[in-house]
Amino acid sequence: MVKQRKYVVKKQFQGVPKRDDFEIVETELPPIKNGEILIKTEWISVDPYQRAYNSRYPVPYDQFGYQVSLVLESKDPRYPEGSRVVCHQGWCDHSVVNTSEGGATLGLSAVYKLPDLKGLSNSLGIGAIGMPGATAYFGFLELCQPKAGETVVVTGAAGAVGSIVGQIAKIKGCTVIGFAGSDDKVEWLEKELGFDKAFNYKTVDVLKDLKEAAPKGVDCYFDNVGGEISSQIISQMNLFGRVAVCGSISAYNDMLNPPKASIIQPSIVMKQLKIEGFIVSRWLSRWPEAFADLTKWAKSGQLKTREHVTEGFDKIYDAFVGMLAGENTGKAVVKV
């Protein structure tokens, strides 16, 4: 018998999730049946949607999330023992997966073989070459439809998704301006990732500095945050500008009472903007396309991946609230 330790959410989050909203529960896993695999978690992902979707589930529920795992035992020939998979089994150290069901929470899941990462770290399978990478790739390319020479703004620019969006925009020949939450992040975006300009949104005058950095206006905006900064960026958009709304992390700690900000409808009308929200599962069948390009770019050095690694199963909570507070630069992952 294999034991499983898992994080169970036993209280609805109020504001910032608290340590005792979770309980670590130990159970015994059953023997696997045909079509099942037993896996050992190696990397666990902490992501903003784990906060945002909390109110959808009655407590207690098993905390959901992506992971890269090693197959210990297999009764599905597609996933042999010793191979690795990406799945959505949540914050647990071992689990049994019915490979036909996936861990079908949220429509976000799927069990799939870890893509061939060409020698890159397996942890990228839940980061730049996983769900966050696909989010950046499809959200930006499909909804923003960027053209070379256009000006792109990204908020949450130093995060798992934003940092990839900005780099894809550079690969596509755009001018890229990022907003992030610390001077260190700004330096990383400009010096390492090649953003044309980055700002610490906590210390700048967004409107004034954006007007200077984007004298021709903004054509595409990849929005991770919502709130007043989004209203200000949207007010600077050009005719027929496109906005991909990926997240609104500014509102996640109180989804039922979103904050107020300057309304964006005047800009939407006058500039005939198109604003579209998305969840990346919309393109689930096409994720391999994204992974192929992202792997190629990462190998060639055009796409830099950075991870904020926390070690230890017992530290997932800390990694999670740290990510929500913006402590990570790049993708926040936990090494189990």
Added chain:
Amino acid sequence: MVKQRKYVVKKQFQGVPKRDDFEIVETELPPIKNGEILIKTEWISVDPYQRAYNSRYPVPYDQFGYQVSLVLESKDPRYPEGSRVVCHQGWCDHSVVNTSEGGATLGLSAVYKLPDLKGLSNSLGIGAIGMPGATAYFGFLELCQPKAGETVVVTGAAGAVGSIVGQIAKIKGCTVIGFAGSDDKVEWLEKELGFDKAFNYKTVDVLKDLKEAAPKGVDCYFDNVGGEISSQIISQMNLFGRVAVCGSISAYNDMLNPPKASIIQPSIVMKQLKIEGFIVSRWLSRWPEAFADLTKWAKSGQLKTREHVTEGFDKIYDAFVGMLAGENTGKAVVKV
């Protein structure tokens, strides 16, 4: 020589436009040249965009606007003497039009023959079968892509555009809910126009009443107003809902300082909404399609047109501020 009286905007509007922001100027019109026509204005349109676009022009400028006019003298065989045209010459009683230029303000203009209205009032050429009708038709059908059985919400529902949107939605088999600004308007929408439900936004609890009236959620929202009511409606939208943003009249009196409202990004993401703003000149070459359908529906009785008529050239200012204050039910026009 023919004299022209015209309204000139001599001061930028501050808040609600004031009577002495305008001056009525009298000038002599020159003789017409080849490719020109001399016209006498019969109907003048007052519309919200005349407020919204004010800040775009340095003062003094001739007040722009649509009109239905009689051709008094013609040096363009396409527009013979005695025929009628629709053009964008503004608030004047006579004018000389270069028919190749149109009155090309704003890209909204064009000179075109008054469509064959099959005996309906010529005033519809600046209303239900004019720019506002085309706005309703293309904005709703192209951007909302309504399907029979879906639930559609319209704000500014008793206005020139909103009242047509709701009726087109009924023609397309949708359930239609309207928000307007008085009990009389609500009664007109429900009893005359066939809206399934209408509300006086000034007296209802928008969120509570909308949840009751749209128990299956909202699929399409045609937004004329912006502001908190739009945030509340958008919070009730279904997965892959579509929003056409036509106007944000709630913000027009102070475009540089738009009001604040609950942010809509959480709904945009979670429901994967598409929100698109538009100006109807985008479909200028296709306006005749709209006019053909709208005329057919008006003749058959499926589309009811109501006008709020003010008489007299000297009363245009009053008609304009009355429309901005929501005093009109249906299209506000001035009979010269």
